[in-house]
Amino acid sequence: MDHIGAAPILLRQLNYPTVVGRDLTLALVKRRMEDFEEGSAKRLDYLRINSLSDKFTFGNFKISFFQVEHSIMDAVGVIMETPAGTVIHPGDWTMDPNPISEKPVTYTHLAQLPSPRILMLESLGSTDTRDKLVSEREMFNNLEKLIDAARGKVIVGTFSSQICRIGYLLEYAQKIGKKVALDGYSMKLNVEIAKELGYIKVHKDTLIQIKDIHKYPDDKVIIICTGAQGEGNAVLSRVISGDHRFIKIRKQDTVIFSSSVIPGNERTVQRIKDELYRQCDNVIHNEIMDVHASGHCNAKSIQEMLRQVNPDYFIPVYANHYFLKEAAKLAVNIGFKKENIFVLDNGSVLEFGQNSPKVLSKKVDTSYVFIDGLGIGDVGQVVLRDRQAMAKDGMFVIIVTLDSKNGKILSSPDIISRGFIYMRESKELLYQVREKVKEIVSRSTGAENPINANYIKENIRDKIGQFLYTKTERRPMVLPVVIEV
Numbered sequence: 186m187d188h189i190g191a192a193p194i195l196l197r198q199l200n201y202p203t204v205v206g207r208d209l210t211l212a213l214v215k216r217r218m219e220d221f222e223e224g225s226a227k228r229l230d231y232l233r234i235n236s237l238s239d240k241f242t243f244g245n246f247k248i249s250f251f252q253v254e255h256s257i258m259d260a261v262g263v264i265m266e267t268p269a270g271t272v273i274h275p276g277d278w279t280m281d282p283n284p285i286s287e288k289p290v291t292y293t294h295l296a297q298l299p300s301p302r303i304l305m306l307e308s309l310g311s312t313d314t315r316d317k318l319v320s321e322r323e324m325f326n327n328l329e330k331l332i333d334a335a336r337g338k339v340i341v342g343t344f345s346s347q348i349c350r351i352g353y354l355l356e357y358a359q360k361i362g363k364k365v366a367l368d369g370y371s372m373k374l375n376v377e378i379a380k381e382l383g384y385i386k387v388h389k390d391t392l393i394q395i396k397d398i399h400k401y402p403d404d405k406v407i408i409i410c411t412g413a414q415g416e417g418n419a420v421l422s423r424v425i426s427g428d429h430r431f432i433k434i435r436k437q438d439t440v441i442f443s444s445s446v447i448p449g450n451e452r453t454v455q456r457i458k459d460e461l462y463r464q465c466d467n468v469i470h471n472e473i474m475d476v477h478a479s480g481h482c483n484a485k486s487i488q489e490m491l492r493q494v495n496p497d498y499f500i501p502v503y504a505n506h507y508f509l510k511e512a513a514k515l516a517v518n519i520g521f522k523k524e525n526i527f528v529l530d531n532g533s534v535l536e537f538g539q540n541s542p543k544v545l546s547k548k549v550d551t552s553y554v555f556i557d558g559l560g561i562g563d564v565g566q567v568v569l570r571d572r573q574a575m576a577k578d579g580m581f582v583i584i585v586t587l588d589s590k591n592g593k594i595l596s597s598p599d600i601i602s603r604g605f606i607y608m609r610e611s612k613e614l615l616y617q618v619r620e621k622v623k624e625i626v627s628r629s630t631g632a633e634n635p636i637n638a639n640y641i642k643e644n645i646r647d648k649i650g651q652f653l654y655t656k657t658e659r660r661p662m663v664l665p666v667v668i669e670v
Contacts, residue, residue, distance in 0.1 A: 196229070281321060345369060348375060364405055
């Protein structure tokens with residue numbers, strides 16, 4: 186449910202196949218589709234999962250569901266019974282020994298499914314060797330303590346998909362008489378959908394508009410917002426830079442990062458933390474206090490899941506290759522047969538049939554599909570290479586005006602530089618380039634009649650490119666323009 190950004194594009198390209206999901210997931214997918222293309226949600230063909238006992242049949246595939254523990258509301262695991270075997274796919278999952286709302290979830294019933302049982306297990310936590318994960322109960326207790334002790338505003342940065350967490354904070358704020366303002370497009374949108382579905386119940390006086398926070402004492406205000414990953418235009422980044430119209434950080438405020446760092450975002454998150462520490466005396470994150478409960482497993486959980494499900498085959502998934510390899514080691518360490526573990530790359534095809542399973546030599550294309558404006562998948566490698574070159578060394582445009590009769594240059598070549606050199610401080614280099622261009626054109630048009638403009642442009646591009654590299658050791662994109670008059 187929290188990974189649906191590409192859903193509108195993918196569904197359209199697949200001609201809107203049937204989507205199976207629970208209420209919250211379907212509502213969010215519909216809204217995402219409408220944001221992308223107005224009226225497109227009407228084309229969505231879907232089947233609602235009303236309860237975990239629901240079953241669907243698609244040809245030879247029988248689909249059923251099971252409960253999983255995850256930080257995202259409405260998550261379910263999927264069982265696919267096929268003629269070749271039973272695939273068990275929990276999706277994102279965790280094990281909380283002390284959940285706040287119900288008994289711990291167990292998976293022993295999955296061991297009774299027909300063989301061969303194939304467990305596809307998200308293994309992002311395979312290198313997390315902590316004895317136990319942070320429970321939701323511990324996290325909420327810590328959040329309550331921080332809110333109670335706050336002398337100024339409380340700003341909680343979290344993922345907008347954390348509906349349970351946001352709902353809990355709203356209920357607690359209502360209980361202690363504080364006001365809550367939501368900020369961030371996805372945050373406000375997701376909470377509105379959750380309220381419509383009855384997942385969040387809060388008194389209308391508790392929720393206030395972000396523009397009204399100044400009407401209340403700072404110690405009576407909680408702000409729940411997006412941007413804890415350091416995204417450039419998200420709420421927290423705008424607050425730190427002073428560009429937010431309504432939120433101003435003060436020393437006595439408390440800022441809580443109730444989220445984990447997504448791999449790849451380490452630098453931006455560290456930058457935003459540093460800036461917050463400069464402006465605020467109370468910045469709280471998981472390295473200081475347990476204020477985030479992960480929706481992912483750890484190494485011990487993976488081994489416990491394997492013991493409970495007792496699959497015939499194990500396929501660690503959803504992670505970088507080294508995570509998958511470590512998950513495979515965890516399975517071997519508890520007695521799982523190495524030959525029944527498959528560590529695959531993206532695009533690999535594992536075939537199950539009458540004989541032993543085998544990895545096929547042919548892979549499925551899983552390369553990135555780039556979205557650029559209204560274009561989908563139309564940005565090829567040449568375009569990307571050009572963009573990378575311009576980003577690295579800039580561009581250098583040379584405009585040459587020629588007499589169409591004799592090929593002579595009518596005026597000094599015009600030069601435009603973007604991202605390469607500052608022209609006012611590079612007059613000598615520009616003079617040398619102009620003289621070099623005149624020389625190249627003179628040689629290229631010697632006996633040519635009519636003028637071969639493409640030949641002239643290729644000569645300018647190659648020779649000026651080499652010349653600029655000898656002078657600067659940079660390779661800007663050289664774009665010659667030849668105008669005949």
